[in-house]
Amino acid sequence: MSRVCGIVAEYNPFHNGHKHHISMAREVSGADDVVVVMSGNFVQRGEPAIVDKFVRTRMALLGGADMVLELPVGFSTASAETFSSGAVYILGKTGMVTDLCFGAETPNLQDLQVIVRHLVNESESFKTTLKANLNQGVSFPKARAAALKEILPQSESVINSPNNILSIEYLKALEKFGFDIKPHPVGRKGVNHHDTAPAGKFASATALRKEILVGKLQNISDFIPQSSIDLLDGEPFNQIDNFSAVFHYNVQGNPLEKHAENHYKISDVITAAKTKNITHTALKRLVLNVVLGIKSPQTPQYIRVLGFRRDKSFLVSELQRKATLPVITNLKNAPLNLIADELQATHLYWLALRPQGTHPRNELSAQMIII
Numbered sequence: 001m002s003r004v005c006g007i008v009a010e011y012n013p014f015h016n017g018h019k020h021h022i023s024m025a026r027e028v029s030g031a032d033d034v035v036v037v038m039s040g041n042f043v044q045r046g047e048p049a050i051v052d053k054f055v056r057t058r059m060a061l062l063g064g065a066d067m068v069l070e071l072p073v074g075f076s077t078a079s080a081e082t083f084s085s086g087a088v089y090i091l092g093k094t095g096m097v098t099d100l101c102f103g104a105e106t107p108n109l110q111d112l113q114v115i116v117r118h119l120v121n122e123s124e125s126f127k128t129t130l131k132a133n134l135n136q137g138v139s140f141p142k143a144r145a146a147a148l149k150e151i152l153p154q155s156e157s158v159i160n161s162p163n164n165i166l167s168i169e170y171l172k173a174l175e176k177f178g179f180d181i182k183p184h185p186v187g188r189k190g191v192n193h194h195d196t197a198p199a200g201k202f203a204s205a206t207a208l209r210k211e212i213l214v215g216k217l218q219n220i221s222d223f224i225p226q227s228s229i230d231l232l233d234g235e236p237f238n239q240i241d242n243f244s245a246v247f248h249y250n251v252q253g254n255p256l257e258k259h260a261e262n263h264y265k266i267s268d269v270i271t272a273a274k275t276k277n278i279t280h281t282a283l284k285r286l287v288l289n290v291v292l293g294i295k296s297p298q299t300p301q302y303i304r305v306l307g308f309r310r311d312k313s314f315l316v317s318e319l320q321r322k323a324t325l326p327v328i329t330n331l332k333n334a335p336l337n338l339i340a341d342e343l344q345a346t347h348l349y350w351l352a353l354r355p356q357g358t359h360p361r362n363e364l365s366a367q368m369i370i371i
Contacts (some may be wrong), residue, residue: 017203037090044079052350059227100183107185331364
């Protein structure tokens with residue numbers, strides 16, 4: 001049986017590091033094909049994607065991916081645990097993914113698995129320390145890291161890094177669902193997740209978004225494939241403050257309401273609401289919950305194909321034959337109860353761009369990207 005390697009990504013936007021990761025995924029897994037589960041129009045850091053999912057799907061396919069599946073919005077905007085669990089569940093339910101390749105600051109599978117075992121099988125001392133830390137007003141990620149450090153001192157340098165955190169959650173999900181998928185952590189190339197300074201031909205997505213949002217595409221041409229630059233040129237760029245009006249309309253009864261009374265822009269509300277026991281990203285996800293009004297189910301209910309390479313069209317046939325969830329290639333044929341959240345999220349995504357004179361794209365009439 002041929003090997004198919006899965007990747008979980010946001011490609012916000014797709015850059016040289018992502019292209020390198022796809023290449024490494026093929027190399028370390030020996031896979032012939034790479035299938036990506038990608039966040040849709042909203043991402044895990046609690047923001048709208050800078051460009052819409054079909055533009056980013058095209059970027060991924062031109063950058064080396066063979067097929068792109070959508071991570072539903074209820075999972076793409078959730079905590080690291082729910083985000084990872086949803087993505088791994090989709091990959092497992094394809095019935096054809098044999099491997100999972102993910103970036104990590106500590107690309108040592110054994111080191112990561114030791115931590116996973118302690119988190120999956122929580123000791124009483126771990127639970128007690130975690131609860132005590134939370135009661136002191138410490139954020140959950142910091143409280144968990146401190147509790148783990150007490151029983152596993154070597155974990156401190158591992159669990160506080162963004163990609164290591166996701167790596168651990170991917171491994172937890174594989175164990176939870178019992179999928180026969182082989183994990184492959186690989187080291188990040190050049191820069192770390194939130195670095196603002198580039199290294200060689202690599203720059204973080206955080207740094208690249210800053211340049212894109214101020215219209216300086218010429219400043220990022222060394223760090224993004226030309227195909228991605230071409231797709232970004234002329235596209236409207238979305239950001240969280242574009243949703244301020246919708247946020248204020250829906251914020252009544254939410255813990256953020258008192259901060260919204262004195263601030264209009266979402267970014268200012270978040271700054272006012274920040275405390276030591278909640279992370280900046282968690283606050284942004286809380287804002288998105290107000291804006292979108294979406295609660296994720298326990299597991300994804302379908303697999304949606306956003307695009308594929310024409311020479312790999314057999315992957316769609318294989319998916320339809322082997323998947324143990326409904327496969328959606330055309331939303332017009334999908335049950336409304338399955339796709340209602342996605343339709344609403346896409347409508348709001350484009351509504352936020354209307355002041356820029358952007359014509360909204362209809363989710364129901366959107367075609368899969370085939371290159």
